Amino acid sequence: SQTIHQWPATLVQPVGSPLSLECTVEGTSNPNLYWYRQAAGRGLQLLFYSVGIGQISSEVPQNLSASRPQDRQFILSSKKLLLSDSGFYLCAWRTLTGDRDYNEQFFGPGTRLTVL
Amino acid sequence: GQNIDQPTEMTATEGAIVQINCTYQTSGFNGLFWYQQHAGEAPTFLSYNVLDGLEEKGRFSSFLSRSKGYSYLLLKELQMKDSASYLCAVPRNFNKFYFGSGTKLNVKP
Numbered sequence: 001s002q003t004i005h006q007w008p009a010t011l012v013q014p015v016g017s018p019l020s021l022e023c024t025v026e027g028t029s030n031p032n033l034y035w036y037r038q039a040a041g042r043g044l045q046l047l048f049y050s051v052g053i054g055q056i057s058s059e060v061p062q063n064l065s066a067s068r069p070q071d072r073q074f075i076l077s078s079k080k081l082l083l084s085d086s087g088f089y090l091c092a093w094r095t096l097t098g099d100r101d102y103n104e105q106f107f108g109p110g111t112r113l114t115v116l
Numbered sequence: 117g118q119n120i121d122q123p124t125e126m127t128a129t130e131g132a133i134v135q136i137n138c139t140y141q142t143s144g145f146n147g148l149f150w151y152q153q154h155a156g157e158a159p160t161f162l163s164y165n166v167l168d169g170l171e172e173k174g175r176f177s178s179f180l181s182r183s184k185g186y187s188y189l190l191l192k193e194l195q196m197k198d199s200a201s202y203l204c205a206v207p208r209n210f211n212k213f214y215f216g217s218g219t220k221l222n223v224k225p
Contacts, residue, residue, distance in 0.1 A: 032211060034213070036215075042217055042218075043203060043215045043216055043217035043218050044159070044203065044205075044213075044215040045215075046212060046213060046214070046215075049211055049212065051211065057211070059212065090158055090159075104149060104161040104164060105149075105161075105213060106161070107158035107159050107160070108158060109157075109158055110157075110158050112156075
């Protein structure tokens with residue numbers, strides 16, 4: 001079965017500090033991978049998605065970046081955090097298989113980031 | 117882009133039926149997803165509609181009208197554990213998922 005891991009679970013960082021959040025998927029190959037951010041009481045905002053190693057599409061231009069160094073690894077980074085970067089960061093994966101009628105996204109447990 | 121609207125919050129009584137609506141405007145349609153999200157947790161998949169009509173899965177059903185840009189999630193025999201946020205999502209090209217802000221459902225005894 002497939003599992004998705006994110007770490008750390010919670011993080012408190014000062015403004016201006018760097019950030020690195022990691023997401024790994026097990027039990028599937030060549031998944032589509034996604035990074036979302038959810039501000040308190042709000043919906044999910046798509047930040048980045050990747051359809052393969054080294055392929056990153058950015059949805060929201062900002063001080064965040066993403067990388068996919070391996071097939072099942074997705075990393076979210078920042079050089080200098082802003083107060084507005086606080087939120088719940090969710091990684092998700094999706095596999096496009098021809099024998100399914102639909103292909104939902106599966107979410108990791110998330111990282112709660114507080115920038116002070 | 118996509119424009120997705122849901123009510124912010126709803127309250128219902130245990131054992132009752134509740135309908136959560138979602139309206140959307142999209143350029144190109146690839147189906148509509150409903151997710152459940154308990155406070156502090158990740159969303160979990162509930163249902164998917166791509167054709168008009170009602171899809172039933174146990175106590176949960178989801179309806180779609182593509183011509184009206186409208187969907188609803190119907191929850192029957194409400195239980196306290198159904199207290200959560202319910203997110204409507206519309207994918208574009210199966211890579212970009214656009215989520216509504218979610219409807220927070222409060223189930224009271």
